[in-house]
Amino acid sequence: MKVKTTLMASAVAAVAGGAMAEEMTIVSWGGAYSKSQLKAYHEPYSEKTGVTILNDDSSAEAVAKLRAMNEAGNITWDVVDVVAADAIRLCDEGLALEIDFDSQLAAAPDGTPASEDFGDLLVSDCFIPQIVYSTTFGYRTDLVGDNPPTEICAVFDLENYPGKRSLEKRPINNMEWALLCDGVAKEDVYDVLATPEGQDQALAKLGTIKDNVVWWSAGADTPQLLADGEVIMGSTYNGRLFSVIEEQKQPVAMLWDAQVFDLDGWIIPAGLSEERQQRALDYIMFATDTQRLADQAKYISYGPARASSAPLVGQHADLGIDMAPHMPTDPENAKNTFLYNYEFWADYRDDIDAKFQAWLAQ
Amino acid sequence: MTDATQSGPMLAADGTPLKKSLARSLRRRKLRALALIAPLLLFVLLSFVIPIMSMLFRSVENSIVADTLPLTVVELRNWDADSGELPDEALYAAFTKDMITAIDEKTHTRLGSRLNYEQTGMSSMFRRSGRQIKKLDPETDGPFKDKLIEIHDGWGDVETWRTIKTHAVPITNGYFLNAIDMRRTPEGAQAQPEDKQILIKLFGRTLMMSLIITASCILLAYPVSYLLATLPMRVSNLLMILVLLPFWTSLLVRTSAWKVMLQQQGVINETLVWLGLVADDARLVIINNQFGTIIAMTHILLPFMILPMYSVMQTIPDSYTRAAKSMGATNWTTFWRIYFPQSIPGIGAGSILVFILAIGYYITPEIVGGTKGVFISNRIAYHISSSLNWGLAAALGTILLAVVLLLYWCYDKIVGIDNVKLG
Numbered sequence: 081m082k083v084k085t086t087l088m089a090s091a092v093a094a095v096a097g098g099a100m101a102e103e104m105t106i107v108s109w110g111g112a113y114s115k116s117q118l119k120a121y122h123e124p125y126s127e128k129t130g131v132t133i134l135n136d137d138s139s140a141e142a143v144a145k146l147r148a149m150n151e152a153g154n155i156t157w158d159v160v161d162v163v164a165a166d167a168i169r170l171c172d173e174g175l176a177l178e179i180d181f182d183s184q185l186a187a188a189p190d191g192t193p194a195s196e197d198f199g200d201l202l203v204s205d206c207f208i209p210q211i212v213y214s215t216t217f218g219y220r221t222d223l224v225g226d227n228p229p230t231e232i233c234a235v236f237d238l239e240n241y242p243g244k245r246s247l248e249k250r251p252i253n254n255m256e257w258a259l260l261c262d263g264v265a266k267e268d269v270y271d272v273l274a275t276p277e278g279q280d281q282a283l284a285k286l287g288t289i290k291d292n293v294v295w296w297s298a299g300a301d302t303p304q305l306l307a308d309g310e311v312i313m314g315s316t317y318n319g320r321l322f323s324v325i326e327e328q329k330q331p332v333a334m335l336w337d338a339q340v341f342d343l344d345g346w347i348i349p350a351g352l353s354e355e356r357q358q359r360a361l362d363y364i365m366f367a368t369d370t371q372r373l374a375d376q377a378k379y380i381s382y383g384p385a386r387a388s389s390a391p392l393v394g395q396h397a398d399l400g401i402d403m404a405p406h407m408p409t410d411p412e413n414a415k416n417t418f419l420y421n422y423e424f425w426a427d428y429r430d431d432i433d434a435k436f437q438a439w440l441a442q
Numbered sequence: 443m444t445d446a447t448q449s450g451p452m453l454a455a456d457g458t459p460l461k462k463s464l465a466r467s468l469r470r471r472k473l474r475a476l477a478l479i480a481p482l483l484l485f486v487l488l489s490f491v492i493p494i495m496s497m498l499f500r501s502v503e504n505s506i507v508a509d510t511l512p513l514t515v516v517e518l519r520n521w522d523a524d525s526g527e528l529p530d531e532a533l534y535a536a537f538t539k540d541m542i543t544a545i546d547e548k549t550h551t552r553l554g555s556r557l558n559y560e561q562t563g564m565s566s567m568f569r570r571s572g573r574q575i576k577k578l579d580p581e582t583d584g585p586f587k588d589k590l591i592e593i594h595d596g597w598g599d600v601e602t603w604r605t606i607k608t609h610a611v612p613i614t615n616g617y618f619l620n621a622i623d624m625r626r627t628p629e630g631a632q633a634q635p636e637d638k639q640i641l642i643k644l645f646g647r648t649l650m651m652s653l654i655i656t657a658s659c660i661l662l663a664y665p666v667s668y669l670l671a672t673l674p675m676r677v678s679n680l681l682m683i684l685v686l687l688p689f690w691t692s693l694l695v696r697t698s699a700w701k702v703m704l705q706q707q708g709v710i711n712e713t714l715v716w717l718g719l720v721a722d723d724a725r726l727v728i729i730n731n732q733f734g735t736i737i738a739m740t741h742i743l744l745p746f747m748i749l750p751m752y753s754v755m756q757t758i759p760d761s762y763t764r765a766a767k768s769m770g771a772t773n774w775t776t777f778w779r780i781y782f783p784q785s786i787p788g789i790g791a792g793s794i795l796v797f798i799l800a801i802g803y804y805i806t807p808e809i810v811g812g813t814k815g816v817f818i819s820n821r822i823a824y825h826i827s828s829s830l831n832w833g834l835a836a837a838l839g840t841i842l843l844a845v846v847l848l849l850y851w852c853y854d855k856i857v858g859i860d861n862v863k864l865g
Contacts, residue, residue, distance in 0.1 A: 140827075141827050143827065143828075143830060144826055144827040144830065147830065147832075169555070169830065171551070172551035172552060172554065172555055172565070172569060173551070173552050173555065173830070174548045174549065174551070174552060244706075249813070280637075294730055294812070295730070295812060295813055297808060308705065308707050308708075309707050310705050310706055310707055423566050426558075426565050426566060426569075427558060427562055427563050427564075427565050427566045428562055428563075429829070430558060430559055430562070430829055430831070431562040431638075433824075433829070434634075434638040434640065435637050435638055437640050437821070438637055438638055438639060438640040439637070440813040441640055441643060441644070441813060441814065441816075
């Protein structure tokens with residue numbers, strides 16, 4: 081009897097131990113985006129290695145949660161999907177693992193090392209970029225009359241485009257657009273924004289439309305507001321607009337002018353056990369190779385972060401339309417773009433945010 | 443009768459003095475009681491008291507500067523912050539040594555983000571300088587003053603050193619000052635520039651709106667609870683389900699439903715326009731402002747008011763009101779002099795529940811509050827999850843907790859907490 085119990089106990093332990101080794105937790109944003117990762121990365125990886133992947137849709141609170149896990153000394157996540165600004169913060173705080181890009185990431189099919197293939201998009205030592213997305217505007221085609229907007233300053237033009245617009249409830253991007261439409265040259269925007277006068281100038285410009293703005297805090301807000309006709313135009317992530325336009329067939333069109341590029345990608349939490357770290361690195365090596373990044377674009381309209389992936393972008397898996405013209409990086413869409421200035425906002429975010437929130441509350 | 447005349451203490455059956463024996467058995471009983479509640483006590487201590495205490499402690503804890511730059515902090519004591527002159531070479535040498543250790547442990551960027559809350563630009567200064575300072579050798583590469591200034595001109599700015607010196611204390615009042623729109627400077631506490639003052643305003647707004655929400659909950663809940671308590675059981679049970687049904691629905695769903703109702707192309711506006719009560723181009727703005735927050739939160743918190751009121755009203759005997767009427771009181775007098783005073787404990791319990799819940803609400807104001815209907819808790823959430831300024835978040839939370847306790851105390855003094863009944 082006793083022997084039997086011991087045997088059973090050890091069998092249970094072996095099963096549990098085995099299951100532990102075959103499991104990893106990957107954190108991402110949920111919704112259509114997680115689905116695209118599931119199809120493009122998780123399923124092929126599980127098939128190849130037998131590892132079970134558990135999804136956790138906690139990316140929005142990833143920085144705070146990782147900090148708390150680190151303090152508690154119990155890190156339950158293996159790979160985490162975050163935007164670049166968060167990755168920089170995690171790296172600064174010592175919460176993310178530094179990556180040696182050339183040895184720990186796959187080279188391009190023609191042998192170009194990863195560091196060259198990703199190029200300028202490697203904005204932090206801990207961050208492996210996955211997609212380029214953009215924050216840009218969509219407008220209601222039936223509410224703008226015969227004169228659809230073609231440039232960003234239409235947002236501030238209440239005379240020709242009366243009605244509400246939706247903007248994100250934070251200073252980032254809005255301040256840049258305001259200055260741009262207040263006559264500041266594109267290359268001077270951040271120099272101006274670094275001064276208190278420049279910040280006041282941007283807020284004053286935003287003040288001209290303040291009464292006509294609906295401020296959003298979740299990426300799904302603008303698509304809903306556009307679909308309901310609550311706003312005539314609004315900013316959000318380009319993939320959200322793609323789904324409003326192409327999947328839900330709403331009368332909405334893209335205004336790509338002065339879109340702000342941003343990056344989303346992976347980090348591996350610092351302080352994982354050796355075994356888990358190896359598995360996480362193995363996953364990253366697989367999931368960020370040229371083919372896998374191109375595959376993701378079949379499911380969602382975000383541009384792959386590798387230069388070598390761009391030519392491989394094909395058609396949408398369900399709709400069968402060409403994805404290339406819907407990519408923010410497509411030459412036709414990217415005539416006038418901004419790249420999120422990570423260093424500037426890492427420094428100025430707290431300062432300008434306090435001002436911005438005080439201005440909003442007035 | 444020999445016992446009564448016997449001198450000395452009274453003895454128990456086993457010969458020990460009765461007093462001692464009694465004390466022992468009482469102590470044993472107390473210990474047993476303690477052992478019985480020990481699991482709960484431990485649970486509350488571990489999962490509630492300790493985490494809250496440690497969070498509160500963060501609002502003053504600031505050892506990061508002294509831990510990361512121990513030698514520099516010592517040297518800074520000898521430097522006069524008001525002299526307007528840069529510190530001397532000894533400090534720069536100490537700083538270089540500290541930084542090289544910190545870079546090895548990757549803690550210099552952490553310090554940079556901490557100091558960036560106080561002076562904009564520190565974050566990138568520490569990150570960028572780190573890459574260069576790493577290459578210096580603290581023994582042979584001196585003097586460091588010019589080298590550091592060459593690496594980043596911020597090190598040649600007196601303000602940088604003043605900031606580090608001001609925030610080098612291990613226990614700081616800086617976060618609390620920030621929480622009330624002030625800041626810690628070498629000259630003592632000063633007000634924030636006017637265009638950055640927002641937190642006191644938000645505290646005021648949170649209290650004000652929570653009071654309005656509590657008041658509108660009382661107004662709406664009183665008649666409903668009265669109906670529930672007086673109608674026959676069969677009908678009142680049905681009504682009770684109607685009260686509880688939204689209570690069991692997810693908070694997010696209910697809040698989003700209000701969005702559909704209240705927005706300009708929403709149900710209410712569409713109906714009013716269809717009825718011709720409101721012009722199509724002058725639709726009511728009833729969401730993304732304080733009004734939206736008040737409506738949605740009143741609805742969401744209503745059950746917390748109805749339930750205690752109902753359970754108190756149920757206990758008010760019918761015979762009292764009948765007696766009053768039989769002695770010639772009008773309906774109003776009966777209600778105001780007899781019924782209402784007896785229902786006050788329910789109002790008190792409901793108000794405390796609703797007010798304290800409202801003051802910490804976060805998700806509903808975020809969704810329907812726009813810019814003017816958000817609460818202090820939205821700022822706390824921002825500092826916890828976005829800016830990572832947990833010290834400030836902890837200070838704001840501590841103040842909020844203190845305000846709630848203060849109001850509770852006032853309530854106790856004015857109304858009396860014994861007057862609160864949940865049934």
